[in-house]
Amino acid sequence: MRLAVYTDYTYKRDDGEVRAERAFALFIDALAERLGGLTLAGRLDPRPGAGPYRLGPTVAFVPLPFYETVTRPLSASRQLLASMRRFQRVLDDVDTVWLLGPSPLALLFAVQTLLRRRALVLGVRQDTNAYVRSRHPRRRWIQLAGALMEGAWRALGRRAPVVVVGPQLAHHYRRSRRLLEVAVSLVRERDVVADVPQRSLDGDVRVLSVGRLETEKNPLLLADVLAGLNTSASGPQWHLTVVGDGPLREQLAQRLDELGVAQQADLRGYVPHDDGLTAAYRDSDLLLHVSWTEGLPQILFEAFAAGLPVVATNVGGIRAAVGEATELIPPGDADAAVQALQLLRTDAILREQRARTGLGLARARTLEAETERLAAFVAGAGGAA
Numbered sequence: 001m002r003l004a005v006y007t008d009y010t011y012k013r014d015d016g017e018v019r020a021e022r023a024f025a026l027f028i029d030a031l032a033e034r035l036g037g038l039t040l041a042g043r044l045d046p047r048p049g050a051g052p053y054r055l056g057p058t059v060a061f062v063p064l065p066f067y068e069t070v071t072r073p074l075s076a077s078r079q080l081l082a083s084m085r086r087f088q089r090v091l092d093d094v095d096t097v098w099l100l101g102p103s104p105l106a107l108l109f110a111v112q113t114l115l116r117r118r119a120l121v122l123g124v125r126q127d128t129n130a131y132v133r134s135r136h137p138r139r140r141w142i143q144l145a146g147a148l149m150e151g152a153w154r155a156l157g158r159r160a161p162v163v164v165v166g167p168q169l170a171h172h173y174r175r176s177r178r179l180l181e182v183a184v185s186l187v188r189e190r191d192v193v194a195d196v197p198q199r200s201l202d203g204d205v206r207v208l209s210v211g212r213l214e215t216e217k218n219p220l221l222l223a224d225v226l227a228g229l230n231t232s233a234s235g236p237q238w239h240l241t242v243v244g245d246g247p248l249r250e251q252l253a254q255r256l257d258e259l260g261v262a263q264q265a266d267l268r269g270y271v272p273h274d275d276g277l278t279a280a281y282r283d284s285d286l287l288l289h290v291s292w293t294e295g296l297p298q299i300l301f302e303a304f305a306a307g308l309p310v311v312a313t314n315v316g317g318i319r320a321a322v323g324e325a326t327e328l329i330p331p332g333d334a335d336a337a338v339q340a341l342q343l344l345r346t347d348a349i350l351r352e353q354r355a356r357t358g359l360g361l362a363r364a365r366t367l368e369a370e371t372e373r374l375a376a377f378v379a380g381a382g383g384a385a
Helices: 024-034 073-093 106-116 130-135 140-157 167-172 220-231 251-256 274-284 298-305 318-325 334-346 348-364 368-382
Strands: 003-012 017-020 040-043 058-064 096-101 118-126 163-167 181-183 205-211 238-243 264-270 286-289 311-314 325-328
Touching: 003 024, 003 058, 003 073, 003 106, 017 298, 024 040, 024 058, 024 368, 040 073, 058 073, 073 106, 096 106, 096 368, 106 118, 106 140, 118 140, 118 368, 130 140, 163 167, 163 368, 167 181, 167 205, 167 318, 181 368, 205 274, 220 238, 220 251, 220 264, 220 334, 238 274, 251 264, 251 286, 251 311, 274 298, 286 298, 286 334, 298 311, 298 318, 311 318, 311 334, 318 325, 318 348, 325 334, 325 348, 334 348
Parallel strands: 003 040, 003 096, 040 058, 096 118, 118 163, 163 181, 205 238, 205 286, 238 264, 286 311, 311 325
Antiparallel strands: 003 017
């Protein structure tokens, strides 16, 4: 099988190497190794700098013209047309295409794939409508465009197999021709701890948050949670480490300072998976996830693999997929987050149960296991075309 993959992510060249900013490149690399190679199409950013993730030798990268954002369609239209011409040449050398969307370019590529009679597989990583509402709460035309794209993607799913992340998206696409639910796990088998570490939380407690500092991730709530935990200047303290970067970093730092808890917070910035992130999980006592919208976040499995108890917002497919391993809270509720973290601190039996259940989920959803399932599914789609 000759597979082409498209995601609406950007890549950069650095000393002849292609590098990605998103850790999803690690998943693509592992899939390529399992298949013996694949072709990846993505926007090539000409600006200086390089992402932390180098594409491996089994990934053939096809650069597409760069555009900043499709929310300015007039300025992006020329690049979109040029991308379609480039993708037409990609279709000469493959027999199966996996498109992750919905996005304007993914929809155009889907039409091209069907016209060229190549096997088409769709991919969905998040609830598009919820994501667009979160990113653009006052821009109705963008919300309408997102809803139209989502409707078109689901319609395509009636005739093409679909790969979704998490049970909520599986429900949305339940009428698809064929459906595979996966977790985009980046946890390798060797990185899963043998047993739940014994953590004493009688003293200071180290809470970890991992994620992009963008609107839909709701990072400013972290400051309110930390302030709610540290209501007393005496006794054990709660410390928060935030791994991630994004446009809300300065606002988060300002909010922490306003609430008087900046000294208890460490805004560490982006930490690559293969250069310190695993250690960050293992050096922490609890994980806090406060996103407004998700499919099934990979960071939960990374925390589970370290035997880390988790407090997470009840969004997306989290309850259905990993609810028994987490303390679930309503999105945007700082008081509920404080109570859940304090409960895990004081109830050692519950903390052990949650962590052990999560560890079992991490063992079942490793990078190796998920790419094996995906490779078999995609190969079946190509054989049925």
